[in-house]
Amino acid sequence: MTASDPLRPDLARELIVRAAQSAARRAKRVRNHLDAVQLGQDRHADHADTKIMRRILAEHDWPGYRLIGPDAARAAWSLALHADGDADFQRAATTLLERAVQDGDARIQHWAHLYDRTLANSGRPQEFGTQQVLIATGVELCPVRAPDSLDQRRASVGLSPIAAALETVRRRLTQDHQPGDSSTVVLAQVA
Structure with missing residues (x-):
């Protein structure tokens, strides 16, 4: 393992896969390519992604570069950004992401996007x-x-x-x- 290798490559792989699947679902949803059953499955998958992210935040705080590497950190950010069904989770993720930015373990642009999302979602x-x-x-x-x-x-x-x-x-x-x-x-x- 080198200094740039993430501490949790297993977690990194899981987050990258989940974020890719989430992006594919969103693309279909935006284009109205889902029937009622698929929309329900889509919401269930989004809920499952948020539940996984809640667990990760509880165990590790924000999963930043050192823990999972830059690609997976982007995936974690994307999952948190699109967890619109759970405002409390998004606010907690924003706080933890801000701390990671201050520690040099995450991108400030990701924090700005997530912060704006929480504001917009709360009106x-x-x-x-x-x-x-x-x-x-x-x-x-x-x-x-x-x-x-x-x-x-x-x-x-x-x-x-x-x-x-x-x-x-x-x-x-x-x-x-x-x-x-x-x-x-x-x-x-x-x-």
């Missing part, structure tokens, strides 16, 4: 402008606190200006859109 204005809603006509930024200073706050956590980030998302959505896809409203993230 409060976000700080960094990372969350948006997909609507029939495109994307709409969720409410932001003090929009005039948004780009300064984004820069403070290493995020690009909001106009560039929104344009990137719009391009990605245009590329991902397939003929026959239905429009739906989904909380999304802006890099």
Whole structure:
């Protein structure tokens, strides 16, 4: 084992697989490619992912680079980010992720996204402008606190200006859109 090897490669593998499966489910959900039974299975899988993440946080605090490596740390962040059905879990994960960032064991951008997600999910204005809603006509930024200073706050956590980030998302959505896809409203993230 080298200094860059994660302490828990088994946990790293599990999180990477779970995050990939979660992303595939979300892609189908966004495109309305799921029937009622599949939607129920999808919600159950999301609940199971959150339950696993709760266990990991209880045992290890935030699973950062040292424990699981950068790819799995991104996977853990993605699972926490999309655990919208459990606001208490997301708030706890945000706190632990912030501590990991302060210890140099996680990315500050991941914390900014998760922090914004918890704010948006609770109906409060976000700080960094990372969350948006997909609507029939495109994307709409969720409410932001003090929009005039948004780009300064984004820069403070290493995020690009909001106009560039929104344009990137719009391009990605245009590329991902397939003929026959239905429009739906989904909380999304802006890099």
